[in-house]
Amino acid sequence: MSNTTMPIELPAQEKPAVFTAQRLVRFSDCDPAGMVFYPQYFVMLNGLIEDWFTQALRVNYATLLGPRSIGLPMASLQCDFKKPSRMGESITFHLRLLRQGNRSLTLSLRCNGTLAPQTLRWSAEFVIVTTSLASGLSISIPQDIAHGIARWRTLSEEST
Amino acid sequence: MSNTTMPIELPAQEKPAVFTAQRLVRFSDCDPAGMVFYPQYFVMLNGLIEDWFTQALRVNYATLLGPRSIGLPMASLQCDFKKPSRMGESITFHLRLLRQGNRSLTLSLRCNGTLAPQTLRWSAEFVIVTTSLASGLSISIPQDIAHGIARWRTLSEEST
Amino acid sequence: MSNTTMPIELPAQEKPAVFTAQRLVRFSDCDPAGMVFYPQYFVMLNGLIEDWFTQALRVNYATLLGPRSIGLPMASLQCDFKKPSRMGESITFHLRLLRQGNRSLTLSLRCNGTLAPQTLRWSAEFVIVTTSLASGLSISIPQDIAHGIARWRTLSEEST
C-alpha cells in the first residue's frame, strides 16, 4: 500500500461540524489554587475524543484501543490558556475537525464557561495519528472511522 | 459548644436511602493491564460524594469546600476489590449512609457492572469528617448538611 | 498443581524487615485545600511497591507487569488517615511484609513526616495477589519473588 500522504482538505462548510460536551469542574480536577490543574484539561480532552468517536462517529473507542489494537496518540499540540476554571463551574468543550490526512486528524478545541458570558478558558489545535499498537507505526485511517467522519459531517450540515 | 459525641444511630429503614450513579470506564482510568487503576476508583468515589452533596443533600459541594472553608477529609477506609473493571464498561455506584455522628459520616459503597450480571467490582466502608479548613480541626456537622440528610432519607422512604 | 493454600506465617523477627523511601509532596499531589488528595497517596504507594520489588527484592517490576504478564492487584485495603500532608513537605514511607501466602502478600504501610516530630500521616494494611494477566486468575507467587523476599529478610536481619 502506498505510503503517500494525500490529505483531504475538508471542503469549507458554512457551519462546520462541532462536537460539544459539558463537564463539571470537580474537586479532583483542581490544584491548591482552587483552579483546574492544566494536565487535567488533557484528561478531559481525551474523554471528549472518546465520546466523539463513540457517540458522533459511532466507532467504539474502547474496542478500537482494546481488541482492535489501534492507537490514537497525540502527535502535536498547541494550546493557549486564557482564564482559569474553578471547582464547581460547568465548562463546555467544542471539538472541530480541521483537516483529515491519510493517517492523521487535525482538530481544534475551544473550552469556555457554560454560563454567560461564556468566557474562553483555553483553546487548542492538535494532531492525532492512527497507529498500530502492535508495530507502533502509523496506519491509514480505518474505513469505519473515515465513514463515521463523513456521516457526522453530513448529518451536522443537514441539521443546520 | 460541647465536644461530646452523641452519634445518631440511624433508625432502621426497610429500604435504606441509596444514592446511585453510573460512570463509563475511560481510557484515562486504566492501567497498562487495561483495568481501572484502583487509585482512580477513589477519584470516582470523591466525585460520587460531590454529587451526593450537591444533588441529593442540596448542599453545594464546591461552595462548602470553597467559600465556606469546610473540609470533608477521609478519616478511615476499608475496601475489597473483587473483579476488575475494563475500559469501555459502564459501572454503577451505590452509596449508603450507615451512621451519622456529630462530626462524621460513615458510608458504604458498592460498585458493580451496570449490565447484567452486575458483578460486584469493589465495595468499601469509610468515614468522612467535617472539618474547618482554617483550623484543621473537626467541627459539628453543619445544619444544612444535617437537614439535607434528613430530607434525603425521608424522600427516599416515601418513594419506596 | 495443588490449589491448597498453606500460608507461610513469617517467623517473628526482632526488627522485621522494612523498606523505606522518602517523597516530596508536590503541587500535583495536592487538592484545593493544599493537602495531599488521598487517592494520590495510593499512586505513591504503588510507586513504593514498584521500588520494593525492583530495588529490595531485585525482581524488575516493569518486566513482571509487562513481558511476564503477572499482575499484582490490590485485593483488600484498610487505611487510617491521621494528619494531612502539605505541599513542599517531605514524607517517609515504611513498608513491612506481615504475611506471605501462597498467592498473596499482606503488607503494612506507615507514612509519617520526614522531619521531627515525624507525625503519622496515614497507615494502611493491605493484601496484593499475584495473578496471570492472561487468565485474570491468581497464581502461586513466582519463585524469583519468593527468593527475593527471603534474601531481603535475611539481609535485613544481618544488618540489624
Added chain:
Amino acid sequence: MSNTTMPIELPAQEKPAVFTAQRLVRFSDCDPAGMVFYPQYFVMLNGLIEDWFTQALRVNYATLLGPRSIGLPMASLQCDFKKPSRMGESITFHLRLLRQGNRSLTLSLRCNGTLAPQTLRWSAEFVIVTTSLASGLSISIPQDIAHGIARWRTLSEEST
C-alpha cells in the same frame, strides 16, 4: 509601577544553562497501551519546574505557591510527541530558559530516553506567567526569582 513590558532578551550563551533531571516511567504513568499517557508528561513537567525553582533558582516553590500566594500558570504550550516512553524506562528532562519577560518566562523542554541512543520522546516550548493568586492578575517577576535566574545562569556559564 509601570506596566510596560521590556523583555530581557537573554544574551547568547555558548552553552545555555540547562536544568536536567531523570525520572523512572512508572506503572501509574502508563495507559492501557503500556505507554506514558501524555497528560502525565505535564504532571512530570510541573514537577521539573518545581525542582528548577527550589534546587536551581533557590526559590522555594511550595512557599511561593503557598504562603506567598504567587501563581505560575501555564499561558501557552506547544509540544511534539515523537516516540512513546514505556513503563520501567528512565527518561531525562532538559529544561532551558529561552526568554525572560517582565511577567513571564519562556522555556523549552526536551525529554529523551536516558540510555543510549537517547531517542527524543517529546519536546515543548511554553510560557509561564507570574501571577497574584489573590487578584488573578499577572505581576512582575519577583526579585528573588530574577536573582535566582541570574545566579543560575552565571554558575552554569562558569561550570562549562
